[in-house]
Amino acid sequence: MFTRSLLVAIPLMLFFSAIQSAALARLTLFGQMVQPVILMAIAWAILRGLPEGITWGFAAGLALDLFSVGPVGASSLALMAAVALAAAVRAVLPNSRYLLPMLLGGVCTVVYLIFTGLLSQIAGFTINWDFLQELVLVVVVQSAAMALVYWPLVGLDRLLYPTPISTLE
Amino acid sequence: MTNPASIRWGVIGTLVAAAAVLFIIDATGNSGQLVAFLRDPLTAVSTWVTPPTDALADTLAGPASLQEALSEIETLRRRVDELERQNEQLRETEGEYNLLLSLFDYASDSPLNKRVIAGVIGRDTSPLFQSIVIDKGTDDGVQVGMPVDSERGLVGQVFRTTRDSAMVLLVSDSSSSIPARLSGSRATGLVHGGGEGGNLHMDWIPLEADVELGDVVLTSGLVGEFDQGILVGRFPKGLVIGRVAAIERSEAEILQRAIVQTDVVFEDLELVFVITDFPKEDLTPFENPLGEP
Numbered sequence: 001m002f003t004r005s006l007l008v009a010i011p012l013m014l015f016f017s018a019i020q021s022a023a024l025a026r027l028t029l030f031g032q033m034v035q036p037v038i039l040m041a042i043a044w045a046i047l048r049g050l051p052e053g054i055t056w057g058f059a060a061g062l063a064l065d066l067f068s069v070g071p072v073g074a075s076s077l078a079l080m081a082a083v084a085l086a087a088a089v090r091a092v093l094p095n096s097r098y099l100l101p102m103l104l105g106g107v108c109t110v111v112y113l114i115f116t117g118l119l120s121q122i123a124g125f126t127i128n129w130d131f132l133q134e135l136v137l138v139v140v141v142q143s144a145a146m147a148l149v150y151w152p153l154v155g156l157d158r159l160l161y162p163t164p165i166s167t168l169e
Numbered sequence: 170m171t172n173p174a175s176i177r178w179g180v181i182g183t184l185v186a187a188a189a190v191l192f193i194i195d196a197t198g199n200s201g202q203l204v205a206f207l208r209d210p211l212t213a214v215s216t217w218v219t220p221p222t223d224a225l226a227d228t229l230a231g232p233a234s235l236q237e238a239l240s241e242i243e244t245l246r247r248r249v250d251e252l253e254r255q256n257e258q259l260r261e262t263e264g265e266y267n268l269l270l271s272l273f274d275y276a277s278d279s280p281l282n283k284r285v286i287a288g289v290i291g292r293d294t295s296p297l298f299q300s301i302v303i304d305k306g307t308d309d310g311v312q313v314g315m316p317v318d319s320e321r322g323l324v325g326q327v328f329r330t331t332r333d334s335a336m337v338l339l340v341s342d343s344s345s346s347i348p349a350r351l352s353g354s355r356a357t358g359l360v361h362g363g364g365e366g367g368n369l370h371m372d373w374i375p376l377e378a379d380v381e382l383g384d385v386v387l388t389s390g391l392v393g394e395f396d397q398g399i400l401v402g403r404f405p406k407g408l409v410i411g412r413v414a415a416i417e418r419s420e421a422e423i424l425q426r427a428i429v430q431t432d433v434v435f436e437d438l439e440l441v442f443v444i445t446d447f448p449k450e451d452l453t454p455f456e457n458p459l460g461e462p
Contacts, residue, residue: 017294018211021302022218025292026436027225033296051177058184062191066208068293069300069328069338072200073192080185117297123196126343127297128364138296 004160005048009056013037013063021067032134032141035109037064038079039142039149042108045083046090046101046150047157053083070116071123078115082108098147105146106139113138205331212334215290216304223439282405283446285309287317289438290334296365299342299435300325305443306333314403316388316444321432322409323347323388324441335443339435340369340410348403349410350389351427354378357389360410360429369411369429376418376425384413386429405447 016037024034041060045053061076068075086104093100117127131138194200287309291302305311307330317324317337325345328338338345345362349371356378358371371386390406411431418425 014207014211015214018214018291019218020294021291022215023222025294026222035294035296037294051181054181054184058188061188062207064294066204066211067291067302067336068295069298069336069342069344070293070295071192072195072204073188073190075295076188077185077192080188113297116295119192120297123192125298126361128343128367130367131296131365 005044005052005055006059008156008160009044009059010063013040013056013060014066016040017060017063017067020064029141029144030137032137034141034145036145036149038082038109038112039105039146040153041079041083042086042105043101043146043150043153044157045086046104047153048161049091050084050087053087054080057083070120070125074116074119074123075112077119078112081115082112085111101150102143102146105149106141106143109142110135110138201329204329209331209333212290212302212304212331215302215334216288219288219290282444284442285311285445287311287335287441287443289441293336298344299339299362299365300328301337301339301435301438301441303335303337303441303443304333306331306335308332310445311335311443312445316404316408317441318408318444319433319438319441321434322411323404323431324433324435324438326403327443337441340431340433341365341367341435343367347410348389348391349386350391350406351378351380351413352385352387353381354384356380357391358427360386368414369431371413371427371429372424374425374427376423378425380413380416380425380427382413382416384427386410386413386427405444 020033020035020037024036027034037060041053041056044056057079058076061073061079064075064079065072086108089104090100113131117129121127191200191203194203285305287303287305289301290304293300301324303311303317311327311330313327313330315327317326323340325337325339325342326347327335329336339362340347340360341362341364343362343364345360347360348357349360350357351371351374356374358374360369360371362369374380387410388404388406388408390404409432411429411433413427414430415428416425417428
């Protein structure tokens, strides 16, 4: 189960991290960068639960760190915390096709950013915490972007884990 | 028999531990080869994607209407006229400067920096950091710590390298710290980045230094690292960082601070120069300022 998920996650995350670095960093919305790689890990946690979410969070974090001056491993740890929150909330709240993924996309991105900032400070980086003043915009942009990211992953989930159809004799 | 739940928790624990180990390895400065191994194949993706994205971003950022475009042309014409006038003045100043240099026989020692042109193929994936990815790496002689500049001023310094790419920490990043000097008063200080949307600021300027608005801020060439046992400057001196845009003085303190405005538009960088070599100044006397034997 994990192997199949990881084999898909690693190339997918590496590819989209390269795209995020090369293309999306310049195309901002309300001054905020859209971060699809983070959203993909969160969406997978919502769809498949904690263990697979953690797997995708690890792969996504590692891929993001390849294109960042931040400490390697910090994004993985921060994303694993964010997907754990997403999986926990998903387990408690009633299922929702649109609202819950979008809400969690925004909120968990904020959790990820704060964790990354804290871990980077521990590693000796200086972080400008002024970005906290724009958290509402981050939530709005990431929630909106989640609508685009979530449904292709629902399709991928069905492709990887097809539901058996029982037939009546 | 192994319980599936315990396998799940085992995998989760292993991944968390792996991320923590990577974090520690990186914090001790030993992650370079792993990063290079994983990122080199992705450089090609970045190289393919960047040009069309730049074109799209330029289009989106361009003037929205004809009226706006005409107004922009008029503004640019005035700016060209002003720059031509400034250029003439600078030529004259340069002539005087060269004369003085020859008088003091400094001309032969004038810095001759070796540069490698690099294309910008990516930006930091985290909004917490200000960095760019360039398409030159160790195969082209680029090494960690090398300064990077552009025709508009200092851009930053190389932070990580792979065989065919490198990450450059921009001067605007909060973690950036560059020894600098003011052109007017010759006072020294440290230029720090302000992070996303923040201004550069020059700290540690002595209160008695006469700082004026518009003063050019240059790299001082001071404070450095050890190169073959000799203390040398990390940046060549005289690279333009920006101009003083505001001054913050507090009589209660013994130092003052200047807000520095750079001409570099970091979001629009497409080509930069990596300074691979420059005449190093021997700062050995600073290792033993009292001259003790």
